[in-house]
Amino acid sequence: MSHSEGTPKDVLVYAEYIEGKVHPVTYELLSKGRELANKLGGSLISVIIGYGSSKYSEDLIWSGADKVFTYEFDEDVKPDVLLHKDVLVNLINEIKPKIVLFGATPWGRALAPRVAAALKTGLTADCLDIYIDDNGDVIQVRPAFTGNIIAHIKTITTPVMATIRYKVFKPLGKDKSRKGQVILRKISKDHLVSRERPFEVLGKVKEKEVNIADAEIIVAGGRGLKRKEDLKMLEELANLLGGVVGVSRPLVDSGWCSKDRQVGFSGNIVKPKIYIACGISGSPQHLAGMKDSKVIISINIDPSAPIIRYSDLAVVGDLYEIVPKLIEELKKLRR
Amino acid sequence: MRIIVLIKPTPNIEKVRFDIERGVVDRSSAELEINPFDLHAIEAAVRIKERFGGTVISLSMAPPNAVNALRDAIARGVDRAILLSDKRFAGADTLATSYTLASAIRKLGSFDLIICGEKSVDGDTGQVGPEVAELLGIPHASYVVEVKEVSKNSITVVSDLGNAYYLVRLKLPALISVTKEVNVPRKPKLKDVLRARKAKIEVWDADTLKDVIDVNRIGLKGSATRVVKAYYALEKGRRGIIVKGDEGVQKILEVLKSEGVI
Numbered sequence: 001m002s003h004s005e006g007t008p009k010d011v012l013v014y015a016e017y018i019e020g021k022v023h024p025v026t027y028e029l030l031s032k033g034r035e036l037a038n039k040l041g042g043s044l045i046s047v048i049i050g051y052g053s054s055k056y057s058e059d060l061i062w063s064g065a066d067k068v069f070t071y072e073f074d075e076d077v078k079p080d081v082l083l084h085k086d087v088l089v090n091l092i093n094e095i096k097p098k099i100v101l102f103g104a105t106p107w108g109r110a111l112a113p114r115v116a117a118a119l120k121t122g123l124t125a126d127c128l129d130i131y132i133d134d135n136g137d138v139i140q141v142r143p144a145f146t147g148n149i150i151a152h153i154k155t156i157t158t159p160v161m162a163t164i165r166y167k168v169f170k171p172l173g174k175d176k177s178r179k180g181q182v183i184l185r186k187i188s189k190d191h192l193v194s195r196e197r198p199f200e201v202l203g204k205v206k207e208k209e210v211n212i213a214d215a216e217i218i219v220a221g222g223r224g225l226k227r228k229e230d231l232k233m234l235e236e237l238a239n240l241l242g243g244v245v246g247v248s249r250p251l252v253d254s255g256w257c258s259k260d261r262q263v264g265f266s267g268n269i270v271k272p273k274i275y276i277a278c279g280i281s282g283s284p285q286h287l288a289g290m291k292d293s294k295v296i297i298s299i300n301i302d303p304s305a306p307i308i309r310y311s312d313l314a315v316v317g318d319l320y321e322i323v324p325k326l327i328e329e330l331k332k333l334r335r
Numbered sequence: 336m337r338i339i340v341l342i343k344p345t346p347n348i349e350k351v352r353f354d355i356e357r358g359v360v361d362r363s364s365a366e367l368e369i370n371p372f373d374l375h376a377i378e379a380a381v382r383i384k385e386r387f388g389g390t391v392i393s394l395s396m397a398p399p400n401a402v403n404a405l406r407d408a409i410a411r412g413v414d415r416a417i418l419l420s421d422k423r424f425a426g427a428d429t430l431a432t433s434y435t436l437a438s439a440i441r442k443l444g445s446f447d448l449i450i451c452g453e454k455s456v457d458g459d460t461g462q463v464g465p466e467v468a469e470l471l472g473i474p475h476a477s478y479v480v481e482v483k484e485v486s487k488n489s490i491t492v493v494s495d496l497g498n499a500y501y502l503v504r505l506k507l508p509a510l511i512s513v514t515k516e517v518n519v520p521r522k523p524k525l526k527d528v529l530r531a532r533k534a535k536i537e538v539w540d541a542d543t544l545k546d547v548i549d550v551n552r553i554g555l556k557g558s559a560t561r562v563v564k565a566y567y568a569l570e571k572g573r574r575g576i577i578v579k580g581d582e583g584v585q586k587i588l589e590v591l592k593s594e595g596v597i
Contacts, residue, residue: 106497110477113465122559125460146348146456150568157559198474198506205493205500259516266515309572315583325584
């Protein structure tokens, strides 16, 4: 029954837990991890690290895990990549999983490469899918060349490690009748405090203006906007729809907007239910950030703009006429 | 300060052509240039050098035709450019690439800081920086949006950890990977461009590194991953319905209704 013997077949999901919050990508990874573990005939194991993490052990089991390793801290400390890396490297060497999954969040993408390099194993970045092929190989699907190419990657070392893009998989939902094993490991105050800190978080500088990757509805503006003030019009539309405003890179470069709102390869990759692109031509770098949205609506004066081809509904026309009319109609519906 | 900048010569992604049938990139269709993210890494390094003195050394792993891209790096303030180029390095994934770069850094001797861009426009991984840091046993901060303070023993930066921006202090030597927000790269001056034309780009092959590398860990042989297949992602698009003007307003409302938004 011991998983440390024989061929590895367990799946390990790293639960991203920072400053008292579990990132929602964790539940998506548990869902995919469950499917992979079933196919491999192994267990789904999760690991959560940090002060207060033991509150979430059951939650991870309800969400699909068979076993949870909880590294509870005796004292609250600031997020520390090196501390998480050490815990993960030791745990992976102990339990020898076949697959290790992280969220492709800024934190996951900073942490996972260190773990992979320490273990001298392969890591595939920002995956859109992961599956087991007919030969039993683990194949990871990921974009490359600024999203222009989709590549299927096989890892020939163990464990197979991947960071997985947020919002690609559906969480299973919580089943409170699910049973599993919780292994609680305490990290003592002595260890946390006396440790050398080559990487030390001194404090939080600022929150994100908006977490656009979480948004279900995004109204985005691009170079078709003439003035910074015109973003207010998009904001009004976004508010009426319960969404948020996003922008393409030129607007961030001209200082109209914070990068927190930038959609694209060098900004944020989003996957909302509705994406309304207003005056955005659709450069490859922008498309790489939004082309997986469920429904894409574009408003553009240029019928030859690339965004038209990538839209479910393309409206060819002046956004300065169409957006105000849309706002007016939406207000009428509210009355 | 001895600063190493990791530069990836990449094809210009706006110009490069894709072989749509085979799902590969026609590498002859665009010359290699400095990965756009890395321009910000060079600028960050040069700014630190301007304040504290020292040397900026760039390190790249690429085919021999990357030399021109590295002349651009010299024009932008890099003092010494090293190109790791050898058929034996080819086919490397992020693990083998990081190992090769880390080995070359060991050969270079002591350093204070390594700076790289957050990711490349061709690989899109963002993994090489943190992997190099791990292999060298030094701390790193990813997604650095601002360099706050540099001292003899530490660097303090603002790093995006996902949920928020944090002030992070790294003990030197350390590695930072920077975003495009960190600075606005200067355009090289004409005299620097002319000077760079004559500059020598040092080319190191696997033999140059023989004291510091295990040949089983480089190139395709040292890679943990293999590309099984690849295809063009943007070929089709969605090709939905196209309408004009006022009809568009009604159509948008219909879509919003059918999606349950209104």
